[in-house]
Every structure is written in C-alpha cells, then in structure tokens.
Amino acid sequence: MPVLASLLVTASATIGLLLGGLHLLYTFQGDKLQPRDPAVREAMERTPPRITRQTTLWRAWVGFNASHSLGLILFGLIYGYLALAAPALLFGSIFLRVLGLAALLAYVALARLYFFKVPFRAVLLATTLYVAGLAVAL
Numbered sequence: 001m002p003v004l005a006s007l008l009v010t011a012s013a014t015i016g017l018l019l020g021g022l023h024l025l026y027t028f029q030g031d032k033l034q035p036r037d038p039a040v041r042e043a044m045e046r047t048p049p050r051i052t053r054q055t056t057l058w059r060a061w062v063g064f065n066a067s068h069s070l071g072l073i074l075f076g077l078i079y080g081y082l083a084l085a086a087p088a089l090l091f092g093s094i095f096l097r098v099l100g101l102a103a104l105l106a107y108v109a110l111a112r113l114y115f116f117k118v119p120f121r122a123v124l125l126a127t128t129l130y131v132a133g134l135a136v137a138l
Helices: 002-027 039-044 056-083 087-092 092-114 117-137
Strands: none
Touching: 002 056, 002 087, 002 092, 002 117, 039 056, 056 087, 056 092, 087 092, 087 117, 092 117
C-alpha cells in the first residue's frame, strides 16, 4: 500500500479530529456557540421541544453540539488509525472507503447548508485529501 495514500487519509482524519475536538471544547467552554442575544438562550432554557417536555431546547442544543463533535472525533480516530495501522484493511475494503467518503460528503453538505465558511472549507479540504488518498491507493 502506498505510504502517500495513508498520509493523505491521515491528514483528512486529523482535520476531522481537530474540528470535532475544537467544537466539543466550544460546546462546554466559553460562549462561542451561545446566542449573541442573551434573551434567546433564556428562552431556549425554559422552552421544551414539541416532541417531549423532558428536556429544553437549550439542553438539546448542547447535546446536539456534543454528539456532532463526537461524530467528527470518531471519524478522525477510526480513519486515522486505519490509515496508519491497518492500511490494507482500509484500502482493501470498498465498504470502509465508501463509508468514509459518505461521512465526509454528509459533513460537507451540512457545513454548506448550515455552518459558516471556516468549517465548510476545512471539511471540504478533509474530503479532498481523503479522495486523493483513495485515488493514490488504486
């Protein structure tokens, strides 16, 4: 297996790991993921979603952000590990290659539709590196 393919996928995975880690930090530290208008947070803290009264929109917001972060971290750890420790398994499995690409493309779509330029560009770079790694491995 070409070393370059492993390094490209590892770089892609590292971007996902860094994005997820930074997002998790911002979820629980500081105010970067909080509304600029304090009244919005206050309303979210006292308002349950229609699906249940067992939580509030604020608690769901924090949980969604944390789980989003964990998904990126998991992608980064798994694909980084596979690229470095088990490249034959990763590059030899169409399922793993397509799954990784599907995950990254989903993050690209989400970032394009709902986020801002920095995460969109970062996940687009991660996807480009991943695809380059797959192409080199062929």
